[in-house]
Amino acid sequence: MLTQIKPLFIPNSRNNRSVITLMIVLQVVVFLVIWFASKSTIFPTPVEIIKALGRLFEEQNLAYELWTSTWLCIKAMGIAIIISLLIAYATVIPFFKPIGFLISKGRFLTLVGLSFVFTQMTSGSSSLKTSLMVFGITVFFVTAMVSIIQSVPKYEFYHARTLRMNEWQVVWEIIVLGRLDQVFEVIRQTFAISWTMLTLVEGISRSEGGIGPLLLNQQKYLHLDAVFAIQFVILLIGILLDWGIGQMKEFFLPYSSLTVEK
Amino acid sequence: MEYSKNECILKIDNVSLTLDSKIILQNVNAEIKNIVRPGMTQGQVVGFLGPSGVGKTKLFEIMAGLLKPTSGNVFVGEAQKPVAPGRMGVVQQNYPLFHHRTVMGNLEIAAKKTISDSQKRKDKIFEMLDRFHLRQHANMYPAQLSGGQKQRIAIAQQLLCSDNFLLMDEPFSGLDINMVDEVSEMICEISNAHEHNTIIIVSHDIVSTAAISDTLWIMGRDRDAQNNIIPGAKIKHTFDLIERGLAWQPDIKKIPAFNELINEVRDLFLYL
Ligand SMILES: Nc1ncnc2c1ncn2[C@@H]1O[C@H](COP(=O)(O)OP(=O)(O)OP(=O)(O)O)[C@@H](O)[C@H]1O
Ligand SMILES: [Mg+2]
Numbered sequence: 265m266l267t268q269i270k271p272l273f274i275p276n277s278r279n280n281r282s283v284i285t286l287m288i289v290l291q292v293v294v295f296l297v298i299w300f301a302s303k304s305t306i307f308p309t310p311v312e313i314i315k316a317l318g319r320l321f322e323e324q325n326l327a328y329e330l331w332t333s334t335w336l337c338i339k340a341m342g343i344a345i346i347i348s349l350l351i352a353y354a355t356v357i358p359f360f361k362p363i364g365f366l367i368s369k370g371r372f373l374t375l376v377g378l379s380f381v382f383t384q385m386t387s388g389s390s391s392l393k394t395s396l397m398v399f400g401i402t403v404f405f406v407t408a409m410v411s412i413i414q415s416v417p418k419y420e421f422y423h424a425r426t427l428r429m430n431e432w433q434v435v436w437e438i439i440v441l442g443r444l445d446q447v448f449e450v451i452r453q454t455f456a457i458s459w460t461m462l463t464l465v466e467g468i469s470r471s472e473g474g475i476g477p478l479l480l481n482q483q484k485y486l487h488l489d490a491v492f493a494i495q496f497v498i499l500l501i502g503i504l505l506d507w508g509i510g511q512m513k514e515f516f517l518p519y520s521s522l523t524v525e526k
Numbered sequence: 527m528e529y530s531k532n533e534c535i536l537k538i539d540n541v542s543l544t545l546d547s548k549i550i551l552q553n554v555n556a557e558i559k560n561i562v563r564p565g566m567t568q569g570q571v572v573g574f575l576g577p578s579g580v581g582k583t584k585l586f587e588i589m590a591g592l593l594k595p596t597s598g599n600v601f602v603g604e605a606q607k608p609v610a611p612g613r614m615g616v617v618q619q620n621y622p623l624f625h626h627r628t629v630m631g632n633l634e635i636a637a638k639k640t641i642s643d644s645q646k647r648k649d650k651i652f653e654m655l656d657r658f659h660l661r662q663h664a665n666m667y668p669a670q671l672s673g674g675q676k677q678r679i680a681i682a683q684q685l686l687c688s689d690n691f692l693l694m695d696e697p698f699s700g701l702d703i704n705m706v707d708e709v710s711e712m713i714c715e716i717s718n719a720h721e722h723n724t725i726i727i728v729s730h731d732i733v734s735t736a737a738i739s740d741t742l743w744i745m746g747r748d749r750d751a752q753n754n755i756i757p758g759a760k761i762k763h764t765f766d767l768i769e770r771g772l773a774w775q776p777d778i779k780k781i782p783a784f785n786e787l788i789n790e791v792r793d794l795f796l797y798l
Contacts, residue, residue: 422592423622427687428612428639437635441626519626522669 308489313496316489324478326497333475334501336390337462340397341455348402349447352409356435364410370403375461379468389469396465401458408450413439445520448513452506459502529568529768531559533604535722536589536691541598542758543584550581551588552758554598556743558724561768568774569717570724573735575791576745577798581759582728583619585745586693589726590614602691604722612639615684615692619699621676623668629655629679630664636686654682658712674705681712690722698731706731710738732791733779740773741766744791746798763794 271277272287279287300309308316320326355364375396382399386392416438424434466476475494482490513520536558543551561568576582587593589600591609600609623632633651641647655661658678668676677697684692697713698706717723729735736742742765748756767773770783778784 419618419620419622422587422590422616423618425592425611426590426614426616426684427636437624442624444626517626519667519669522667 308492312489313493317493320490320493329473329475329478332473333462333466336393337458340394340401341458344398344401344405345451348405348409351406352413353440355410355413356439364406367403368407368410371407375400375464376468389471392469393465397458397461400461401454404457405450405454408453412443412446445517448509452509455505455509529561529563532562533560535560535603535724537601537606539599539601541588541595544596549757550584552760554585554760556761560722561740567718567721569720571713571717571739572726573739573742574726574728575732575735575742577795580745582745583695586695586728590616590693613689615688617680617684617694619695621680623676623679625668628665628667629660632679632683633686636683639687654686658682673700690720690724692725695728697727698729698734706734710734714738732788736788737778740768744794
């Protein structure tokens with residue numbers, strides 16, 4: 265038994281499945297025990313949270329609000345992916361390099377500060393929220409993609425050139441096709457960022473509802489159990505979508521997981 | 527042994543290279559002539575040796591047309607045209623392949639440039655796969671292959687899309703003794719497949735390289751009176767192994783003259 269437990273504390277060691285499962289179960293149990301036992305006034309108990317969850321579904325139409333928010337996020341993600349990839353790929357052309365550089369610096373701007381400008385430029389709450397989200401995602405997406413493109417080693421370019429490819433074909437083969445697996449990774453990362461931006465953006469423009477205003481309302485009336493319940497649901501859907509993106513990567517790019525140490 | 531050295535098929539003409547105001551290469555000159563032996567097809571194999579960091583890989587990149595020299599030129603073929611990327615096959619030190627394509631896909635994309643008929647292309651690719659014992663790996667990705675297998679695919683890829691020249695950077699590194707023999711055999715086979723086929727091997731393995739070469743180039747730098755290195759490498763010594771009767775010998779490692787040659791080269795290395 266001890267010989268099986270020891271590797272759990274050694275860096276980079278491999279462990280068999282049942283040991284890992286047991287370890288995770290134990291950790292969760294310990295966590296739950298501490299949670300139940302604690303008499304904290306800040307943290308509601310699991311039972312309270314589950315009850316609040318039921319109330320939210322029945323009285324506050326949680327399912328619909330969730331759908332509104334998720335759809336906003338997915339729509340913004342889709343648009344941002346297209347815009348970001350175009351900008352990032354364009355940076356292989358020197359003329360477009362400054363644009364990519366400039367856009368990646370947009371990460372340091374706050375969305376709240378930009379909301380006025382965006383309100384002037386868009387019509388209606390829906391397009392305001394979408395464009396705020398698209399902006400917020402794009403600045404991170406472009407940053408990550410540009411850094412990936414910049415770090416392509418010289419020998420890969422040489423390799424493609426020795427195979428008589430012209431520079432457009434080199435870009436297509438090395439930068440576009442050769443880095444698709446990393447695009448999926450960036451999608452995953454920026455999706456997580458966009459998911460956390462969601463409630464903020466929905467808070468800026470509340471007229472269409474969504475999970476953000478719901479959360480803010482519950483917080484205003486100090487319904488802590490409901491706040492935790494909503495957080496829990498957001499967490500769960502986030503993890504689910506993240507897993508979905510990972511599955512898509514496996515499916516479309518079967519080679520991407522071959523080099524990973526399992 | 528009857529042979530003649532005919533027309534020049536590769537000429538390195540006064541090549542110099544400066545990187546970040548650091549002189550790497552200074553007036554490098556060398557040429558390779560077509561070796562002709564009556565009654566047979568004889569290609570050329572040049573072993574290119576030199577201490578680590580001297581500039582072998584840089585010259586190699588210049589010969590392949592991948593890196594522009596600060597001055598000078600490289601001319602290839604009977605017509606002696608300036609080299610352009612793609613004319614020379616290049617197998618780099620770490621055998622890069624397209625990781626997002628299968629073995630088949632990697633060969634396919636190389637063959638597309640030279641063979642437009644899709645049926646002919648398929649035949650040629652399968653011929654390559656058989657020749658390099660890779661058919662059962664055709665649908666695998668590079669990440670699923672061993673170093674030696676990757677190297678063979680990288681070679682096959684270059685053979686599908688270059689004319690006559692193959693530059694190999696460290697083809698023996700990381701291979702076991704059997705594999706070194708196998709790769710050596712493969713190099714001889716490729717070089718003798720066409721009269722103009724020419725393989726240049728950059729290596730630190732003096733014995734394995736000298737055993738299959740007809741010519742050795744030794745790159746080095748000069749030293750001043752205080753024995754300090756003067757920057758700017760060139761090809762300082764050229765060994766004609768045919769003249770010495772040390773080329774194309776099957777059991778060459780057993781010939782005493784070969785061991786003398788190896789020692790001679792080793793001694794040179796002390797002062798490069
Ligand atoms: N981008 C660069 N800028 C400046 N100097 C460089 C650059 N790249 C390489 N060098 C220098 O050029 C010299 C020659 O490098 P090169 O890779 O050709 O050596 P090499 O003979 O192939 O060595 P090895 O046998 O270890 O592979 C080295 O001293 C290296 O420090
Ligand atoms: Mg080198």
